[in-house]
Amino acid sequence: MSGSDGERPWPLVIVGGGPAGMSAALVASQNRVEVLVLERTAGLGGQVRWADAPVPDLLGGSAGDGAELAERFSAHLLGTRARIRAGVGVRAVMADERPLRLVLDTREELSARRVLLATGLDHRRLEVRGEHLANAEEDPRKTLGSLRGKSVIVVGGGDEGASLARDLADADATVTMLVRDKLRARPAFGDPARGHPAVEIREGAVVSEIQGGDALEAVVLTTGERIRAHFCFVRIGAEPALPEIQPPLERLDDGRVRVDEALRTSCRRIFAAGDLVRSPNERYIAVALADGAMVARKVEEDLSAGA
Numbered sequence: 689m690s691g692s693d694g695e696r697p698w699p700l701v702i703v704g705g706g707p708a709g710m711s712a713a714l715v716a717s718q719n720r721v722e723v724l725v726l727e728r729t730a731g732l733g734g735q736v737r738w739a740d741a742p743v744p745d746l747l748g749g750s751a752g753d754g755a756e757l758a759e760r761f762s763a764h765l766l767g768t769r770a771r772i773r774a775g776v777g778v779r780a781v782m783a784d785e786r787p788l789r790l791v792l793d794t795r796e797e798l799s800a801r802r803v804l805l806a807t808g809l810d811h812r813r814l815e816v817r818g819e820h821l822a823n824a825e826e827d828p829r830k831t832l833g834s835l836r837g838k839s840v841i842v843v844g845g846g847d848e849g850a851s852l853a854r855d856l857a858d859a860d861a862t863v864t865m866l867v868r869d870k871l872r873a874r875p876a877f878g879d880p881a882r883g884h885p886a887v888e889i890r891e892g893a894v895v896s897e898i899q900g901g902d903a904l905e906a907v908v909l910t911t912g913e914r915i916r917a918h919f920c921f922v923r924i925g926a927e928p929a930l931p932e933i934q935p936p937l938e939r940l941d942d943g944r945v946r947v948d949e950a951l952r953t954s955c956r957r958i959f960a961a962g963d964l965v966r967s968p969n970e971r972y973i974a975v976a977l978a979d980g981a982m983v984a985r986k987v988e989e990d991l992s993a994g995a
């Protein structure tokens with residue numbers, strides 16, 4: 689097991705390199721707390737990468753799109769003492785050990801006195817066979833050219849599904865929306881999809897399986913109908929992206945991690961911040977940045993008190 693220096697545990701390990709994690713790392717490193725950020729994807733930024741241009745509601749965020757903003761955040765952090773490892777996910781955190789023990793996807797183990805979970809949200813899964821064949825493009829809006837002329841299935845009838853269907857159809861894809869019940873997108877998102885000649889909306893369509901080999905071939909409904917398509921995107925909402933925590937942390941009914949005012953979880957040495965703990969109407973970059981900064985100060989207080 690390795691810490692920041694051989695066997696020594698890291699004072700703070702941050703799981704997730706979105707705005708909450710990056711902000712915590714920035715503030716911690718400025719206050720001379722040795723900190724390691726573990727990010728499972730190749731780059732920092734989290735969901736900020738997907739925000740449209742300009743990012744309208746972040747002070748100073750109007751200069752570019754989400755990807756540019758993520759690059760700016762990332763460049764700032766790379767100029768600090770924070771240690772960053774991208775492309776390394778955390779599989780599990782052993783919350784009852786002292787120091788805390790983290791198991792990485794590589795099976796490597798790390799120890800930490802404090803952990804911040806800043807893992808944000810994942811797309812909710814359908815939980816059907818073959819689901820790994822869906823969502824082949826991480827952000828289809830960034831690669832619309834490759835979808836031109838293709839048949840695409842969008843599963844989900846909320847705002848996100850409807851707006852993606854409209855964008856894909858505008859980019860000359862032929863789109864079938866599969867909606868379990870009724871299209872429930874608000875008019876601002878639903879109407880453009882409903883009125884689009886390249887979008888077919890199938891209400892009452894329940895997916896039972898996704899079929900294919902190396903690539904997607906078809907989506908199968910519970911009626912047995914098989915709909916052929918080149919791509920399928922599942923947009924049925926979001927859920928907290930949490931590694932396994934042993935023993936499990938307390939959660940709210942909607943799956944968010946329960947935290948107190950200081951963003952401490954039911955394990956007091958583990959903090960959680962950002963979208964992982966925030967309700968849908970609190971999911972802003974600014975909120976995640978504030979959460980991260982606050983946790984960094986709390987960790988600094990804990991460590992200097994020898995806790």
Ligand SMILES: Cc1cc2nc3c(=O)[nH]c(=O)nc-3n(C[C@H](O)[C@H](O)[C@H](O)COP(=O)(O)OP(=O)(O)OC[C@H]3O[C@@H](n4cnc5c(N)ncnc54)[C@H](O)[C@@H]3O)c2cc1C
Binds near residue numbers: 727734776970
């Ligand atoms: C399309 C879109 C547009 C948006 N537009 C805006 C906007 O205009 N303005 C605004 O204020 N907000 C916007 N948001 C919301 C904002 O991006 C989020 O509220 C914010 O990014 C949440 O930050 P976070 O750090 O909590 O989580 P995230 O940004 O989700 O970051 C979490 C990070 O943790 C990583 N991770 C997850 N699991 C693990 C693991 N096991 N191990 C290691 N790493 C892991 C993920 O890869 C990710 O990088 C938008 C979101 C989306 C999706």
